[in-house]
Amino acid sequence: MLESDIAVELPLLEGATFAPFNINLPTGGINAPHELVFIDTSIHDVQALMDGVRDGMGIYLLENSQDGIAQISEVLSQYRDLDAIHLVSHGGDGQLQLGSTNLSHENIDAFGLEIQAWSNSLSNDADILLYGCEVAQNDDGFIQRLANLSGADVAASNDLTGHRTLGGDWALEVTSGQIEAAIAFDSSTLNTYHSVFAxxxxxxxxxxxxxxxxxxxxxxxxxxxxxxxxxxxxxxxxxxxxxxxxxxxxxxxxxxxxxxxxxxxxxxxxxxxxxxxxxxxxxxxxxxxxxxxxxxxxxxxxxxxxxxxxxxxxxxxxxxxxxxxxxxxxxxxxxxxxxxxxxDQLSLIGEYTAVELSRTSDLTGTLAWEGNSVTYSDFESTSLGEAQTLVINTDVNEIVNFFDVDDITDIDLDFDFNAALTFNDNLVLEDADSSVINGLLKLRNADPASPSITDVEFLSPTKSLTINLGLVNDQLTVNSLDPALNADLIINGDFGGDSELFGNDTVIFAGDLHLAGQDITVSAETIKIASDVSISTEFVGRDAGNISLKGQGIEVGSGAQLMASADAEHQAGSIDIQAEVKSFSGISPVDVFETSDVSINVAANAVLKGGDISLLATKASQTAVLPLTIYGNQSNFATISATGATFEGDSITISASAEDDNLLESDEVVAGNNLAIQPALSFLASGSRFGALLGVPAIPPILSVASVMIRRATATVTLDGSTLTSGGDISVGAVTNVESAAEAGAGLDAQKLKSFNPLTGFPLSAAYSEAEGNSQTILTGATLISGGGDINISSETSTKAESAASTILNATPPSSRTPARKRKLNPNLAFGVSVGISNSFQYCKTIVDEDVVINATGNVNITADGAIKDEAVSGTSVFIDGLGGVGVSIGLGKADIQAVVNGTINAGGSISLEEQELKLGRNLFNL
Incomplete structure (x- = not known):
């Protein structure tokens, strides 16, 4: 020790490492240091830093196994009027490691009282310098909060602190207050300390x-x-x-x-x-x-x-x-x-109850199992351990709201909505190695050069395998799977949502699939069973599983088989094929936007064998007529065809239906809408004083004076050379239900007009409604139907066409304070006309051709049933004076209903052939 230096030791917390500080003493006494340096012992090469501290500063080491805040507080309690505290330790964004304590913006208030006590040891302009890496990387309030609690000015680094060759520097870029203190280390140390505080x-x-x-x-x-x-x-x-x-x-x-x-x-x-x-x-x-x-x-x-x-x-x-x-x-x-x-490959090893793999973007996703989860990115393939239930979500992106103004500001008018939502997957599910039976399956990209998901290789689950295809237009091809697979198979193509928004997904079965005693459930807009492919849930000596296919268009290829039968002592599985679309219409002034139709096609030599077999094709439109409907034209089609196919089940149901479900179904509601709501809106929107008082904006009458609604529906079932065999009942039929409604309204207050103007008043209203229904059940070729119960072959058509037109004249009286000479058009000249026309076309046919044979243990019923309802309502109202009014209501209708049997029918019970036509009409006009 030099003669002019004295080592002064101050007590520390028990167990803390101590280093003396050096003070250059002037003649005449000892001066305590005005700056202290606390160095965390976890820092690299602590001795080099201690040796490099500038003269005249006190040095203390923070033991990394003890609370650093407490260690600092103990030392500071022995000092007064310190100008600076230097804290040298590891750091991170908004956090600083002090001994065993990680001080951060999240927990700093928990140490608030201790840090506030530091101010008792500091001068008025004291500084606290934090040397940890990236402590001030983001503005999260940590630096300012430390300054507020301690009463000192604070400086910290927003990047790495240390040697420049490691990406560091010794600048403390972020400050709170005016910093007077210099860096604690001499220039030699700053250049030679070859590390960063990380x-x-x-x-x-x-x-x-x-x-x-x-x-x-x-x-x-x-x-x-x-x-x-x-x-x-x-x-x-x-x-x-x-x-x-x-x-x-x-x-x-x-x-x-x-x-x-x-x-x-x-x-x-x-x-x-x-x-x-x-x-x-x-x-x-x-x-x-x-x-x-x-x-x-x-x-x-x-x-x-x-x-x-x-x-x-x-x-x-x-x-x-x-x-x-x-x-x-x-x-x-x-x-x-x-x-x-x-x-790269991600593998989950072991046995699990439930595993879920979800994709969030190309080669990226989340893997979840037994309450655990991990996200992954940049993986070309994934391997999963054995699970009872396995769910693979190929797309879990949320729907983006492109209708928000901020979102579409920079979007071109030709913006492709579907393409922007997310991905179009083209995937293949198959046996990972067809040369061995090991239960290993693989879900991969059909085109490896254009991957949209991480390829997944997995052991067959023991309970269920679910694949969710997600948004936009995805295709999944299912090739032959490993015979060891013995679990339910569920493929979900988001069917049931709006196809324009959620996409059109396609599932193709291109290879044989045998899931003994397990269920197969598939939902997608399009489902195809390729030619000669066999799908079976049969299990010898046990119950069979069920087969359920739901979509918009479903095809069973030639020679394909759907097998779910069982022996007499066990339960056969059901085969449920449903093509269904539900849509809304009549909710916009112009209603011409078509939705997808539905169809089921079973090709030659295809075989469906199981318990209850049902083929249902349903196109349903829920309609709600607005008070302002200018023009609508909608058609619904539902089709089922089977050519040379074989059906064998405990019961068989084949039904096609195309129907409207009017939300204003009851006569009372329709009448109220036609004769009350519409005239009232016409009256208020015509610019009347009452409308102005109620805040109803004036609708240009020219937009509501005419309304045209045309609705058509066709349902067809065709069995050509097919065989249906059942120990129970068999039902084959087609149903259409069409409801069309048109409403128009006009109004004119002649006393308010200088001259006639269609934008402010119109004396004519006209409504035209047309409904066309066509249901046909056609049995042709060498079709053979054999049932152990009743057999019903039917077609049913119901049409309803409604029109309503109303015209209101002189609804508001002139003001008594307005002299007659200042009044405008003569209200006595007002003349109104309203016309309502409804028209129905109906075709209902049940045809059994000459080569068809029907054998039933019970009854055989062949029916064609048609019902027509036309209603036209018109009304012209002149409230104050007026020349007069005309109301015209016309109801038209045409029907072609046939039940024709040219084939052979054998029945143990009764045989009935019935065709029925029911016409209901009402034409009203009111003046």
């Missing part, structure tokens, strides 16, 4: 350890061009110096015995470059990551097993080589796995 390496013989703290940290590892192990905390600046003391120590890849990584608490990331694997094995570039616990595991680099061990990790990042990430039964990560470049 992750610390420790080299012991041929093993190296990397230790972090409670802040958010990232560690990058690679082998550099000279064959040395290099690390980085920012991914750009790498160091080969692994020394914890002064000097440089390196480790060649050939000498590495093990690498241990422990990054502690925080949201930490480990990124290992493929160069490590290549350094240990030139024959392969495969890096195998094993996640064995929560945030912990090992890495196999080539043939070096377990060379790297890690803990306290939330995120894993692979390099540009091939990475295989294995998540074992007890493994889990709370963050994300990034495969990086190269061909």
């Amino acid at each position: 992750i610390s390496p420790t080299l012991s013989s041929d093993s190296v350890s990397f230790t972090g703290d409670a802040t958010d940290e990232t560690l990058y590892l690679q082998i550099n061009d000279t064959g040395l192990l290099a690390y980085s905390v920012d991914g750009a600046n790498f160091s080969t110096d692994l020394s914890t003391e002064s000097g440089t120590q390196t480790l060649a890849s050939s000498d590495i015995a093990e690498i241990n990584i422990s990054l502690g608490a925080g949201n930490d990331t480990l990124s290992v470059d493929g160069s490590l694997t290549q350094a240990f094995n030139t024959d392969t570039s495969l890096t195998t990551w094993k996640v064995t616990g929560l945030g912990e595991g090992t890495l196999d680099l080539g043939e070096k097993e377990g060379l790297i061990s890690f803990s306290g990790i939330e995120n894993l990042v692979g390099g540009d080589s091939e990475d295989n990430f294995l998540i074992e039964s007890n493994g889990n990560l709370t963050g994300q796995i990034d495969g990086g470049d190269g061909g």
Whole structure:
């Protein structure tokens, strides 16, 4: 010690490491330091930093196993009028590691009283300097809050703090208040300290350890061009110096015995470059990551097993080589796995009750199991362990609201709505290896050059496999699957939503599928069973599973088979094929936008064999007529055809229906709408004083004076050379129900007009409504129908056409204060006309051709049933004076109803042939 220096020791907390501070003493006494430096012992090369502290400053070490806030408070309690406190430790965004305490913007208020007490030791203009990396990276209020509590000015770094070759600097870029204090270290230390205040390496013989703290940290590892192990905390600046003391120590890849990584608490990331694997094995570039616990595991680099061990990790990042990430039964990560470049695979190993794999974008998604989950990105394939239930969501993106003004500001008018929503997947589900029976399946991209999902390889689940196709236009082709698959198969193409918004999905069965005793459920807009493909749920000696296909268009190819039968002692499975579309119409002034029709087609030599067999094609429109409907034209089609097909079941139902379901169905509601609501709106919207008082805007009369509504529906069932055999009842039929309504209204207040103007008044209203229904059930060719119960062959058509027109004249009296000479048109000249016309066309045919044979143990009923209802209502009202009015109501109708049998019918019960026509009409006009 120099003669002019004295070492002054102050007591610390028990167990804390102490370093004396040096004071240059002037003649005549001892002066206490005005600045203190606290150095966390977890920092790399602590001794070099202690040696580099500027003269005249007190130095204290924070023991990393004890509360750093308490250690600092204990020391500060012994000082007064300090000008600066320097805190040298690891840091992160909005956080600082002080001993065992991670002080952050989230918990700083919990230490508020202790930090406020620091002000007792500080001068009025004192500074607190924080040297941790990236403490002020974002403006989260941490710096300002520390300043408020301590009463000091605070400075912190928004990037790495330390040597420039590692991406660091010694600038504290973010401040709160005026900082007078200088950096705590001398210029020599600033230039020679070869580290940053982040992750610390420790080299012991041929093993190296990397230790972090409670802040958010990232560690990058690679082998550099000279064959040395290099690390980085920012991914750009790498160091080969692994020394914890002064000097440089390196480790060649050939000498590495093990690498241990422990990054502690925080949201930490480990990124290992493929160069490590290549350094240990030139024959392969495969890096195998094993996640064995929560945030912990090992890495196999080539043939070096377990060379790297890690803990306290939330995120894993692979390099540009091939990475295989294995998540074992007890493994889990709370963050994300990034495969990086190269061909990467994510594998879930073990047995589970439920596993769900969801895609959020190309090669990216979320894997969830047993209450655990991990997100992944940049993976070309995924392998899943055995599960009871497995759900694969190929697309889970939320619908984007493109109708928000802010969203469509920069969108071209030709914007492709469907393309912008998300993805169009083209996928294949198949046996992963057809050469062996091992229960391994694969879901892959049909075109590997244009992947839209991560390829998934998985063990057959034991209970159910669900594949959700998601939004927009997806296609899934199901090839032959591994015979070991013995679970329910569920494929969901989002059928049931709006096809324009949710897309049109297609599911194609291109290979044989046998799920013994299990259910098959498929919903998609289009479903195709390819020719000669067999789909079976039969199980010898046990109950069979059910087959359910729901969509808009369903095709069973020639020679295809749907088999769900069972022996007499067991339950056969049902075969339920439904083509269905439900839509809304009549909810806009112009109603001409068509929706998809429905169809079921069973081709030649196809066989459907099971318990209850049903083929239902339903096109239903829910209609609601607005008071302002200018023009509507809608058609609904539902079609079922079977040519040369065979059906065998406990019961058979084949039905096609095309129907309107009017929300204003009852006569009372219709009458009220026609004769009350519409005239009232016409009256108010005509510009009357009452309308103005009620705040009803004037609707230009020309828009409501005429209304045309045309609605058509066709339902057809055709069996050509097909065979239907059942031990129970058989029903084959077609049904149409058409409801068309048109409403028009006009109004004119002659006393308010200088001259006639259709934009302010109109004396004529006209409404035309047309309904056309066509139902046909056609049995032709060598069709054979044999039933152990009743057999019903039918067609049914119902049409309803309604029109209503109303005209109101002189609804408001002239003001008594307005002299007659100042009044406008003579109200006595007002003349109104209203015309309502309704028209129905009906075709209802049940045809049994000459080569058709029907055999029934019970009754046989052949029916064609038609019902027509036409209603036309017109009304002209002149309230005050007026020349007069005319109301015309016309109801028209035409029907063609036939029940024709030219074939052979044999029945154990009765045989009935019936065709019926019911006409109801009402034509009203009111003056």
